[in-house]
Amino acid sequence: MSDVDNSPIPSADEHYWTVLPKYIAAIDNGVALTRRIAGQPAESRQYWASVLFVRLCSAGISVLHLCPGSRVNTAGTYWDFSAQAPLIRSLVQTGLMLFYLGTEVVEKDESQARLLIMQLRDCTERLHFFRNAGASREKILGFEASADDIRTRLSSNQYFARSPARVQKSLRKGNTESILTQDQILDRMGILDRAGRAFLGFISSHADVSPLAYYRTGESNRGRGEENDIDKHYIATAVDLACDFILRANADMGALFPEAMAVESQKVAAEVGSERFRHAFEFIKRGKGLS
């Protein structure tokens, strides 16, 4: 993508209707897999993977509810990328947590440390929430005791003990749900290149009430939900990105539950990913002035 790149952007219709069936197929495979996995005996890693996988599939179906022309939104009244953005960001982050807590193969101590950090975060979140909601002192003390218990268990974890003191101190605060950053997890998954990550940032900006989500949307039939090429391209690109995470999760869950049914690996190579984001960025660049 450069200032002199004037290659034609493919039709929004073609882009959208190519991506949507692929996405639906991936979701259908995922849902079928959840049914095969249900009731299977599971150890800790498998258990959390199955919880997050179901969450991923639910989020994936909710995305379809907002995709005009999908089987659950046949009327297709609203073309609105901004409403899709929070759902797709959540789906992606669920995919990251699924990999991080469930499907990535790591040593037992590391796996245990990851789980404890997630539980500590949960505990501190609840503590914060119930304090603000004016909960009873007994309830607050209960969460504080749980958090202390988790910190004690973390201290005896070998993987955690090997971490730098600065990292340990930070993690013990319970302000983060993972030891790794989003970028570090993406690196380990090998799933999004630089352009993909930038587009994920763009999705994230739309998920929050950033001016990007509404400012300068009055042009090209945008901002009112009516059918328009820009939202169609953005939705298609975001759904395509989400599809990568679903395909990856399907493959990884198949590997984690081989007895349920092995799913052929559909990992997406990072190097083939950047081309599809190029068109979206062309719109961002052209539609946002100063050019």
Add this chain to the structure above:
Amino acid sequence: MTTPVNIPDDNELKLGYASALRDYRKTVAAVIELHAKSRHLPMQGVAHLSRLMFARLMLLSGNLLRLCPDAENEGLWDFSSIALLSRSLFEAILFFRYFIDETGLEEMRARLHVLHLYDNNERVRLFKKLGKNDEAARFQEAVQHYRELLKGNLFFEGLDVKRQKELLNASRASLFTLSEMSDKYANDESTWVIHQLLSHYTHSHPLSFIRNDESRRDGMANRLDWMYIPGILRWLIQLLENAAKGYGALRIGLQGDSPCDVRHQITIASAQEGAQDVHDLGQSPTESN
């Protein structure tokens, strides 16, 4: 969240959900109708921005409706996604109210400078991530431009130093934090607590999945969702109704009044004085390029 002592039976919960959904649907229909009335009216400046924001409320509230199943529906019950869109809608309502506030000229200018500064800074970040430094540099010039406008703004000068620093760093798109806007525009003790609860679903925080009751994990209808969702819908109904009242009161022609609201006057006056950013708001993106 603790389970209430007196737990209604399934039928009562379903009826409560169905009733809230019915009322929410009516509110969304009213919002759509109001949007339809305004969409072809000529608007400039802040009024134009308020229309864009109101359209966003319409889209988010309508899309949220798509995620809420009928009470007897066997389909997907996805509370997390409902929470995500509810939070987005709440925040959009706060921003809408922020931009239709009646303020003095300098304060409205400051609000617009802050918006532009944040918007351009977001684009700098985006293009830097892409390694497109030329593009980033062009938006950086705009960032600097709006930073200077803000520094020269009389209302901005009156803010405390810490806030000035935050705003010059483009840390947010508004003069106020979300929490401050919540206090100002949704003055209700429970509002910020509800916002916090919804926020736990935003980034797949553990709270959104770790202790989910088994019945809430498979996307099937369940008692907790029948209890939670009506509360959120009724909360949003109130906020949407207030937003619609504010939009109707803008006197931009929605009720047959002269399209010359005070905020409209501010825009026109600013444009005449050559305040580029205010003037730009009334133009389409193509025109402003």
